[in-house]
Amino acid sequence: MIDNLLFVIFPYAVVILAVAVTAQRLIKSGFSYSTLSSQFLESNELFFGSVPWHFGIIGALTGHLIGLLFPRTVLWFNGVPLRLYILETTGLTFGLLCLAGIVSLIVRRITAPRIRAVTSRLDSVVLLLLFIQVALGVYTALFYRWGSSWYATSAVPYLRSLFALQPDVQMIAPLPLIVKAHILNAWVLVGVFGFSRLVHALIVPVHYLWRPYQIVVWNWNRRKIRGQAPRPRRQPTGVAASESEAVIGGRPAFTR
């Protein structure tokens, strides 16, 4: 019963909450979407926190995603001990990167007065939750040596059953408490996501890689005003559809 409450009802509730709040924020309150970077106030310590943390968490989450999408492949891969060791070590490395990063970020939040000035209560909650999550994950990787296989055979079917709307907690019922706590805390984080600064994970500026360097925005709609042919707002090669500004040597156009 308690399992159903924690691992079925609670997850559905927080996912709905996360989607609703995040979308509402994105549509209604673009201003509230920011990295809220504090590098301007304190830079050196941030380097040793932010960089390992972000690369660590990107690696760790990617690992979880691969396991979720291709559990059979993971199991097959783990069939050879050497490959299992490689996978586990890789996971552990990302986990330790996260751990080192989050610990130094927490220390920085506490010790740097300028950073304390820009720390909200929710920021502290998020940091604490992330620390717990990473610590549980690293513990699993260290002391339950076949974590990746376990994940593929128990947690993944559970997650997939949630997505398929046929929730089945039987798969994770026998897991150790630490692993269950890891799963539960993940759902708590999902619940906090939309309210907190974590939303900045959604705004990774990938499109920057191919957009033109210069951006020109025209204020008024020309057709409505003066009956002129409208200049398309977003031409592929830019507002200035001149040759000199078109794609140069396979690079993105210089100007839009």
Added chain:
Amino acid sequence: MDVRLQISMVFHLDKCIGCHTCSVACKNVWTDRKGAEYMWWNNVETKPGTGYPTSWEDQGKYHGGWEQKNGQPDLKMGGRVLRVLNIFHNPYLPKLDDYYEPWTYKYEDLFNAPEGADQPTARPVSMVTGQPMEIEAGPNWDDDLGGSPIYAANDPNLEALTPQQREELFEIERLVFFYLPRICNHCLNAACVAACPSGAIYKRGEDGVVLINQDKCRGWRMCVTACPYKKTFYNWSTGKSEKCILCFPRLETGQAPACFHSCVGRIRYLGALLYDAEQMLPAMAVSDDKLVEAQREMILDPFDREVQAAALKNGIDAAAIEAAQRSPVYKYVKDWKLALPLHPEFRTLPMLFYVPPLLPVMAKNEDGLYDASGKELFSPIEKARLPIEYMASLFSAGNNDLVRYALKKQYAVRLFKRMETVGDIEHATVKRALEQVEMTEEEAESIYRLTSLPTVDDRYVIPPSHREEAMQMLNDDMLAEKGMAGLGFRELPVRGA
């Protein structure tokens, strides 16, 4: 020809008295907010000096602006991929201490302190942490050469001088300085726009004002590094970047920006320039000493029939073309070649131009005497206390000829007017001076008039915005596109959680 219109500026440095009224006007209107206390969208610095933020011109430290890489322009801070990889920690981000930590005083202590033997004092407290702090730096800490051994001596432009010149510059009782007011240059090839991973920074098509969409800005803070003039600022409270908006709400209603409007010395000119956007990339590709001329080449003659036709075709209104014809900026930059861009070698094509100062002191001081009696006509300029090389390092990427020409021309105007009003110079001498800078007496007269006697309408020629266009801006989808505008908000600027 792709004709566009740019609201452009000229600051006449000979007239700047360094009163900081512009800075205060701007501060009162725009940056008197939490997180923005340290920002001076308009600041006035003393030259020689390190400016604000400290040593902003030193791109070896800040990595701002553009450079030519394999014949292509790219940002000095690195390519696109590197920028995306650096979003977690920008290695070249200036820190708060590069500007200064803003503070206020605990004035209430003056009233609330219990009665005692000592006079109560108002202690300084940080506006970031709220804690008491020691004031170690502030805006204009090096005003009027204050602390020159630390500040002025580290001016990056002094590298252009010989050791002897440098020594002379700082000889006690022979010190020399002038003021350099700075706002955003609203560049044609703005590095901040190019560096923004979110695509939040844009140039307005109609008037070329560069703005940051506050709804799209995500605080990746690449613009702060990319702008070589350090005129984009990170608001540490809202997590958004902000910059000078050229007071566009005033421009749209035909008023000069606050800093222009309040300028006591009347050094500021504002007007429209027509330019050819197609020439932008070629103009960036030339060598340093040709940059100013290439930029001048981009600026089109508003009296040219072909230019007018192309402008109309591009949607530039006839009234705007007419404003471009009356533009004081066009006269200073293109007709008279008196005004030069600040640090053109950053290759952002800045659209704020400076008339290099003939003052503070023309001749070198020898044994306590000013020697302006050189046999050559322009010897006071060659012997200027502030070496031409220094001016050239600031305003022409090291091209001494351009600065020399601008100074000679101003000097020739002075000779011309002295002949007219004092009458102690022979007409032949003046004629020779005018010929050397290829200037007619009519031109000298109009330079004199626009420099010394300009009215408000002469200084600020703002192309009219159209009321129906202004209405358009209130359109909902326009708001969405622009995120209202540079500093405007569609919602309260509350720090996101």
